[in-house]
Amino acid sequence: MTSTAPPTVQYEAVIGLEVHVQLSTETKLFCRCSTRFGNTPNTNICPICTGQPGTLPVLNQQALDYAVRAATALNCQIHPQGLSKFDRKQYFYPDLPKNYQISQYDLPLAEHGWLEIEVEGEAAKRIGITRLHMEEDAGKLVHAGADRLSGSTHSLVDFNRAGVALCEIVSEPDIRSAAQAAAYAEELRRIVRYLGVCDGNMQEGSLRFDLNISVRPAGGSKFGTKVEIKNLNSFNALQRAVEYEFTRQVDCVRSGERIVQETRLWDEATQRTISMRSKEEANDYRYFPEPDLVPIALDSNQIDAYRQRLGELPAQKRHRYCGTLGLSSYDARVLTDEREVAEYFEQVVALDIPAKQAANFLNGPVAAYLNETRQSISQIKVTPEVSAELLALINQGIISNRIANELLPGLFEAGGSPRALVEERGLTQISDRGQLEEIVNEVLAGESDSVAAYRGGRTKLLGFFVGKVMKKTAGRADPQVVNDLLQSKLAEQPTAPPPEPESAAEPPEAPPAVEDAPLEAATEAVTAEAGSAEAITAASEEPDTPVSHQDAHA
Amino acid sequence: MIDREQVKKVAFLARLELTEEEQEMFTRQLGSILDYIAELQRVETEGVPPTTRAIEVNNVVRPDELVVCENREGILENAPDRAEDFFKVPRIIED
Numbered sequence: 001m002t003s004t005a006p007p008t009v010q011y012e013a014v015i016g017l018e019v020h021v022q023l024s025t026e027t028k029l030f031c032r033c034s035t036r037f038g039n040t041p042n043t044n045i046c047p048i049c050t051g052q053p054g055t056l057p058v059l060n061q062q063a064l065d066y067a068v069r070a071a072t073a074l075n076c077q078i079h080p081q082g083l084s085k086f087d088r089k090q091y092f093y094p095d096l097p098k099n100y101q102i103s104q105y106d107l108p109l110a111e112h113g114w115l116e117i118e119v120e121g122e123a124a125k126r127i128g129i130t131r132l133h134m135e136e137d138a139g140k141l142v143h144a145g146a147d148r149l150s151g152s153t154h155s156l157v158d159f160n161r162a163g164v165a166l167c168e169i170v171s172e173p174d175i176r177s178a179a180q181a182a183a184y185a186e187e188l189r190r191i192v193r194y195l196g197v198c199d200g201n202m203q204e205g206s207l208r209f210d211l212n213i214s215v216r217p218a219g220g221s222k223f224g225t226k227v228e229i230k231n232l233n234s235f236n237a238l239q240r241a242v243e244y245e246f247t248r249q250v251d252c253v254r255s256g257e258r259i260v261q262e263t264r265l266w267d268e269a270t271q272r273t274i275s276m277r278s279k280e281e282a283n284d285y286r287y288f289p290e291p292d293l294v295p296i297a298l299d300s301n302q303i304d305a306y307r308q309r310l311g312e313l314p315a316q317k318r319h320r321y322c323g324t325l326g327l328s329s330y331d332a333r334v335l336t337d338e339r340e341v342a343e344y345f346e347q348v349v350a351l352d353i354p355a356k357q358a359a360n361f362l363n364g365p366v367a368a369y370l371n372e373t374r375q376s377i378s379q380i381k382v383t384p385e386v387s388a389e390l391l392a393l394i395n396q397g398i399i400s401n402r403i404a405n406e407l408l409p410g411l412f413e414a415g416g417s418p419r420a421l422v423e424e425r426g427l428t429q430i431s432d433r434g435q436l437e438e439i440v441n442e443v444l445a446g447e448s449d450s451v452a453a454y455r456g457g458r459t460k461l462l463g464f465f466v467g468k469v470m471k472k473t474a475g476r477a478d479p480q481v482v483n484d485l486l487q488s489k490l491a492e493q494p495t496a497p498p499p500e501p502e503s504a505a506e507p508p509e510a511p512p513a514v515e516d517a518p519l520e521a522a523t524e525a526v527t528a529e530a531g532s533a534e535a536i537t538a539a540s541e542e543p544d545t546p547v548s549h550q551d552a553h554a
Numbered sequence: 555m556i557d558r559e560q561v562k563k564v565a566f567l568a569r570l571e572l573t574e575e576e577q578e579m580f581t582r583q584l585g586s587i588l589d590y591i592a593e594l595q596r597v598e599t600e601g602v603p604p605t606t607r608a609i610e611v612n613n614v615v616r617p618d619e620l621v622v623c624e625n626r627e628g629i630l631e632n633a634p635d636r637a638e639d640f641f642k643v644p645r646i647i648e649d
Contacts, residue, residue, distance in 0.1 A: 027621075032620060033622075042630060058616045060618050063618070142640065154644055157643055158639075295612050297612040
């Protein structure tokens with residue numbers, strides 16, 4: 001780049017998200033029909049949710065409870081104007097049996113909240129939440145006679161979903177990038193799952209995103225013309241849509257075109273947004289208060305009670321894990337992603353296992369096992385107690401990391417007490433100096449060439465000797481003692497014949513570092529520097545760097 | 555006051571087809587309703603908080619308990635058209 005080139009205007013995206021969260025209630029928002037996904041079409045229907053004349057909707061207590069819980073967790077004020085009401089939003093579409101949707105317009109359940117997001121490499125950031133309101137879902141349309149809407153001869157309607165309880169959560173336009181948009185959506189999903197108010201099942205549409213995006217010169221304060229993008233059903237789609245739309249709009253502005261205010265659709269197949277009809281004539285929904293439902297007005301005691309019952313949320317856990325427990329932000333993020341995992345971790349730590357060791361164990365072998373078997377952590381036979389017992393055996397010097405690694409598959413398979421297993425199979429660590437010294441002597445006697453090479457300066461061979469000792473003891477030797485013994489033995493005769501040329505027959509460089517790599521480091525130890533004596537340490541002093549650790553679990 | 559164009563717009567939003575005579579009639583009738591509302595609007599409401607209902611009842615809720623509707627067939631049968639388990643509607647025209 002030359003300094004004479006004209007400065008290119010840099011653009012930034014201004015993004016707001018509307019997220020529809022399906023509340024995990026048994027029944028619909030205003031009637032007693034099931035919310036079960038995947039039932040035979042039109043089995044979860046009744047006169048109320050199909051809008052028969054003379055029927056009366058009544059609010060589901062559980063849905064209200066969940067919505068207030070979510071609003072509280074999102075730091076919202078509950079109906080700051082003293083009460084909240086429902087309104088009819090009127091439009092015609094065959095998925096809407098009543099020709100209006102019961103929603104909330106000017107007095108939503110909650111307003112003025114925020115949530116905190118963390119993007120790798122950026123400072124934590126608060127994203128404002130404009131409002132949270134309750135509304136009923138629409139039905140599902142199946143277009144028959146063609147696989148696309150335009151070619152269909154008629155449409156089939158399934159009202160099973162019509163009337164299911166939703167929360168719509170609208171963010172402020174505080175989001176600036178695709179990564180932030182995804183982080184916001186993921187954090188929202190994490191929070192509602194922590195609270196148990198939504199199952200977060202993306203495939204079944206329990207969480208749906210609409211995106212508002214405009215561009216402007218970076219750092220500006222005026223908003224550009226915004227475009228709404230619908231049909232985003234995954235974090236990936238959300239991120240891609242932001243990237244695509246940002247580029248499209250910037251190109252538009254740079255070439256002097258006008259950006260049209262419109263609704264666009266994310267097309268998963270072609271990975272682009274396509275224009276629906278432009279919003280020249282804004283929809284006229286003619287909202288008016290729903291006369292069949294009375295307002296919601298919670299008193300301050302009730303609202304406080306929600307705040308008290310909230311429990312620790314993901315962001316608070318992340319802060320505590322980093323601050324009080326001294327974990328890396330990566331570890332904290334991974335452990336708090338699911339509440340069950342965080343609770344498991346906390347139980348292990350409560351059983352006197354160092355936090356870092358517990359984190360590595362969970363993010364390493366346990367995570368790998370969960371991935372492989374597609375189980376959730378609450379289903380596995382290695383309970384927090386089993387984990388803590390196993391890790392304690394290592395910390396007490398009763399077994400080596402290697403033995404612990406060997407025990408794990410069996411424990412995952414059948415559960416049981418690691419301590420009993422170790423005793424039964426005679427796997428206790430050999431720490432007796434005298435006993436190990438004999439073995440060390442035997443090993444050194446049988447490897448005179450390597451001993452000579454070591455003494456000639458190839459000190460990396462230490463790991464090779466450790467490996468030999470481990471092999472002889474079936475992994476039971478205390479690596480620390482072996483290390484000490486070897487180092488002192490090999491140092492006994494520092495004067496040695498001159499080293500042989502580099503190319504001379506050298507013993508194979510076995511990867512001895514894996515001989516007793518800490519449990520959690522098992523995966524990356526394979527690539528670790530051969531012979532690094534540091535790898536053979538107590539489990540709590542794990543040798544990995546955050547970078548290699550991440551790679552191992554990416 | 556309401557004019558004929560507004561009546562036509564409201565009719566369109568409600569998907570009602572009105573004849574010339576009906577448009578004329580509803581313009582007159584809606585006009586007189588709006589006149590009456592205008593009269594109500596002259597009432598002094600200074601200091602009276604707005605409300606959306608006539609009765610002072612809040613927080614009416616029901617427990618989240620499943621009750622399966624026994625008349626699913628009746629609801630499907632009541633529709634103008636059906637295709638097995640589905641309601642069948644004319645093709646959606648994107649105008």
